Amino acid sequence: MDIRKHSFEYHSYPDSAALPTADLRLLEEAREVTAQAYAPYSNFYVGAAILLANGIVVRGTNQENASFPAGICAERVALSTAASLYPGVPILTIAVSYHNPKGSNDAPISPCGICRQTLSEYEGRQQQAIRIIMGGQTGKVFVIPTIRHLLPLGFTAEDMQ
Numbered sequence: 001m002d003i004r005k006h007s008f009e010y011h012s013y014p015d016s017a018a019l020p021t022a023d024l025r026l027l028e029e030a031r032e033v034t035a036q037a038y039a040p041y042s043n044f045y046v047g048a049a050i051l052l053a054n055g056i057v058v059r060g061t062n063q064e065n066a067s068f069p070a071g072i073c074a075e076r077v078a079l080s081t082a083a084s085l086y087p088g089v090p091i092l093t094i095a096v097s098y099h100n101p102k103g104s105n106d107a108p109i110s111p112c113g114i115c116r117q118t119l120s121e122y123e124g125r126q127q128q129a130i131r132i133i134m135g136g137q138t139g140k141v142f143v144i145p146t147i148r149h150l151l152p153l154g155f156t157a158e159d160m161q
């Protein structure tokens, strides 16, 4: 038996003003697009903005449903849209933000388990890291260099070979 350990490094910025310009721009898009979310059940409005290698930004929002499990997160809406409109174009970075009208908006949120699995699949397919920027409307911002860090010991296509 041996003991193994996972740890990872990421950047934590005190607020978005400290971000490199391109990252700030992408986070601003994620913040902005929260206004297009359809979240009448949770009232938690999430926005995602994906920067593609061709320079195009694709945005997505959470889309809820009266049948709750049919709802889909902003990250997966943005990923599916990017892959459908620009197949084969690598994803460089995804920024995720939210608007929580009844609570606080000043801390980063991190993707749910299903989105981590989905993000991992896209990262695996393109064989190039996807960076992820997480931030609220204000406050601290985290920048994580690869999705791999968010899903240690994740299940992948290789496990079925």
Ligand SMILES: O=c1ccn([C@H]2C[C@H](O)[C@@H](CO)O2)c(=O)[nH]1
Residues within 6 Å of the ligand: 039, 042, 044, 045, 046, 061, 062, 063, 064, 071, 072, 073, 074, 075, 096, 109, 110, 111, 112, 115
């Ligand atoms: O990273 C996240 C976390 C939550 N949600 C959505 C799912 C649901 O519509 C609402 C509350 O969980 O926020 C996202 O879109 N992305």
Ligand SMILES: [Zn+2]
Residues within 6 Å of the ligand: 073, 074, 075, 111, 112, 113, 114, 115, 116
């Ligand atoms: Zn999710």
